[in-house]
Amino acid sequence: MFTGLIEATGLITSIEKNNEAAVIWVNSSNLDFSDISIGDSIAVNGVCLTAVELSKQQNDAGFRADLSMETLQRSCFGDYILGQKVNLEKALLPTTRLGGHLVSGHVDGIGKIEKRYAEGNAETFIISAPQQLYRYIAEKGSICVDGISLTVNAVDESGFRLTIIPHTLENTGMGDYKEATLVNLEVDLLARYTEQLLKYPAQSDTNSDNS
Numbered sequence: 001m002f003t004g005l006i007e008a009t010g011l012i013t014s015i016e017k018n019n020e021a022a023v024i025w026v027n028s029s030n031l032d033f034s035d036i037s038i039g040d041s042i043a044v045n046g047v048c049l050t051a052v053e054l055s056k057q058q059n060d061a062g063f064r065a066d067l068s069m070e071t072l073q074r075s076c077f078g079d080y081i082l083g084q085k086v087n088l089e090k091a092l093l094p095t096t097r098l099g100g101h102l103v104s105g106h107v108d109g110i111g112k113i114e115k116r117y118a119e120g121n122a123e124t125f126i127i128s129a130p131q132q133l134y135r136y137i138a139e140k141g142s143i144c145v146d147g148i149s150l151t152v153n154a155v156d157e158s159g160f161r162l163t164i165i166p167h168t169l170e171n172t173g174m175g176d177y178k179e180a181t182l183v184n185l186e187v188d189l190l191a192r193y194t195e196q197l198l199k200y201p202a203q204s205d206t207n208s209d210n211s
Contacts, residue, residue: 001091001103001104002092002103002104003098003103004100004144004149005100006148007031007032009086009173010026010031011027012024012086013025013027013062013082013083014082015082020069021066021068022067022077023065023066024065025063026044027062028062028088031061031088034056040091041105043089043147045075045086045146045147046087047105047147047184048105048106049066050065074110075107076110079182087146087148087173100142100149101189103147104189105186106186108187108192109129109132110182111129111184112128112182112183113125113178113180113183114127119163121166122165123164125162127160127185129160129185136188136195137160138152138191139152139153139154142188143185144184144186145162145184148168150162
């Protein structure tokens with residue numbers, strides 16, 4: 001589980017793909033690897049990956065992760081190349097300050113940057129999403145874009161609108177995003193589980209003693 005607050009950015013320094021899976025190395029000089037162990041979860045552009053090998057060399061720390069076919073098909077990882085800049089977040093602890101929102105690291109679909117323009121000292125992004133995800137995207141609700149917890153400002157037929165402050169642009173990969181850039185989307189967990197609960201209403205226990 002994650003918060004959507006990016007701790008550092010990194011680069012994909014190795015990627016090996018075949019027809020069924022892939023293996024990547026991600027290096028970062030900014031992420032604190034001192035408390036990371038093999039088997040720990042790290043969100044990479046919003047995708048929860050398991051560190052299966054570690055390198056903790058000073059100024060060149062990194063980790064190796066395996067990607068399944070499901071991950072390649074459901075996220076942008078199928079299109080990533082060497083040198084790809086990625087957002088990184090370590091799994092949250094019970095003592096972590098929850099400044100974003102609860103993020104599972106399971107991508108629901110791929111979005112596309114339709115427009116980007118300056119608005120004051122911030123940047124506005126309009127992102128389109130797969131049609132089946134719009135019912136989960138609400139004005140002033142939360143959405144995770146490439147692992148970043150963000151607030152939706154508006155939703156219409158063109159997509160959903162985000163206002164990104166300079167701090168986010170400088171400390172995540174969003175500063176490099178252009179029109180037509182593809183991004184990983186994860187909708188709010190509460191919206192997804194609420195829909196599931198409404199789909200399967202509670203049934204009375206036929207075995208209970210009603211006498």
